[in-house]
Amino acid sequence: MPVIVLEASDFISPLFLVRTLEVLSSCSTFSLVASLEPSELNNNTAHSQHFHRFWFFCMFTWGLFFTLTLLIHILSVIQFHSLLPISWKNLTMTVAVLGAMMCLSASFVFPWFIVDHQKVSPRMVMAAVAACFTFVAYSSESYILRIQTHEQRGYMGSMPGLLKILQLWGGCQMIPLAVEMTCGQPRQPFWQLWVSCASYSVCIFMSLVTLVVILGDFAGRCPLPFDKFLAGSSMIGVMLYMVATVISFTKVMQLKYNSHSYGLVIIEAVLVSITLLVYTVDLAFSIKLLCDRSHT
Known part of the structure; x- marks a missing residue:
C-alpha cells in the first residue's frame, strides 16, 4: 500500500502550523525544565515538600501531550489515521482541549511551586514562556477544530463532549492534590x-470509560443505552463531587491561615467546585436529551 502524504498547500494550513508549534513548544518546555540546575529550583522549606510531586506532574503533562501530538501530527501527514480503529475527529478534539487545560494547569503550577522566586534565571523565564506558548498552541487548535462543522469535529466538539473533557481534566487535577493532602497533612x-x-x-x-467508548465508536455495542449511561454517570459524578466539595470546604475551615498547606486546600476547594458545576451542567444536558428522545 503506497504512503499518501498531504498536498503542498496543507503544510501551510493553520492546523498543520499550530500542531507544529505544539510539538516544538512542549518539547522545548520539558527540555528546559529538565535542564534546570537544582540550585535554580525552589529550595524554600515551606514548599520543598511539594517540589517533586508537582515537578513530576508538569513533566508528565508536557511529555504526554508532546508524544500524543507528535503521533497525531505524523499520522495526519502520511494520512494513515483512516486505517486506525478509532474515531479520529473525536481523538484530535480530545487531545487538543485536554492538552490546553492540562498545559494551563502546568503553566500555573511551574512558576508557583517549582520556581525559586528569589533566584530567577534566564532558563527559568524561557521555560515559563515556552509553557505559556504550549497552552496558547493547544488553545488555538481547540478553536480551529471547534469552528469546523459538526460532522468534522465529532461528539467531543459539542458542548456535552467538551463537558466530558472538563470532567476528566478536573479529575486529573485531583490526583497530585490528593497525593499532597495524603503526604502533607x-x-x-x-x-x-x-x-x-x-x-x-x-x-x-467513569470519565475514562466514557472516553474509550466514544473514541472506539462502541456506543452501539453497549448493553445499556449510551445516553442513559451518560446520564447515570453524570448523576453519580454530581453526588460524589457534592460529598468531596463538602469535605474540601470543611478542610478550609479547619486549617489556619498561616498553614503551609492552606493554599493547596483552597486550590482543591476551587477545583472541586468547578468540577461539580461541570457535572451538574452535563447532567442537565443528559436529562434534556433523554426527555427530547422520549417525546419523539
Missing part, C-alpha cells in the same frame, strides 16, 4: 482522605 482525618480519594477515583474511571 498527616493530621487530616482518615475518613475525609479516603472518601475524597474514592470519589475522585470513581469519577476518573
Whole structure:
C-alpha cells in the first residue's frame, strides 16, 4: 500500500502550523525544565515538600501531550489515521482541549511551586514562556477544530463532549492534590482522605470509560443505552463531587491561615467546585436529551 502524504498547500494550513508549534513548544518546555540546575529550583522549606510531586506532574503533562501530538501530527501527514480503529475527529478534539487545560494547569503550577522566586534565571523565564506558548498552541487548535462543522469535529466538539473533557481534566487535577493532602497533612482525618480519594477515583474511571467508548465508536455495542449511561454517570459524578466539595470546604475551615498547606486546600476547594458545576451542567444536558428522545 503506497504512503499518501498531504498536498503542498496543507503544510501551510493553520492546523498543520499550530500542531507544529505544539510539538516544538512542549518539547522545548520539558527540555528546559529538565535542564534546570537544582540550585535554580525552589529550595524554600515551606514548599520543598511539594517540589517533586508537582515537578513530576508538569513533566508528565508536557511529555504526554508532546508524544500524543507528535503521533497525531505524523499520522495526519502520511494520512494513515483512516486505517486506525478509532474515531479520529473525536481523538484530535480530545487531545487538543485536554492538552490546553492540562498545559494551563502546568503553566500555573511551574512558576508557583517549582520556581525559586528569589533566584530567577534566564532558563527559568524561557521555560515559563515556552509553557505559556504550549497552552496558547493547544488553545488555538481547540478553536480551529471547534469552528469546523459538526460532522468534522465529532461528539467531543459539542458542548456535552467538551463537558466530558472538563470532567476528566478536573479529575486529573485531583490526583497530585490528593497525593499532597495524603503526604502533607498527616493530621487530616482518615475518613475525609479516603472518601475524597474514592470519589475522585470513581469519577476518573467513569470519565475514562466514557472516553474509550466514544473514541472506539462502541456506543452501539453497549448493553445499556449510551445516553442513559451518560446520564447515570453524570448523576453519580454530581453526588460524589457534592460529598468531596463538602469535605474540601470543611478542610478550609479547619486549617489556619498561616498553614503551609492552606493554599493547596483552597486550590482543591476551587477545583472541586468547578468540577461539580461541570457535572451538574452535563447532567442537565443528559436529562434534556433523554426527555427530547422520549417525546419523539
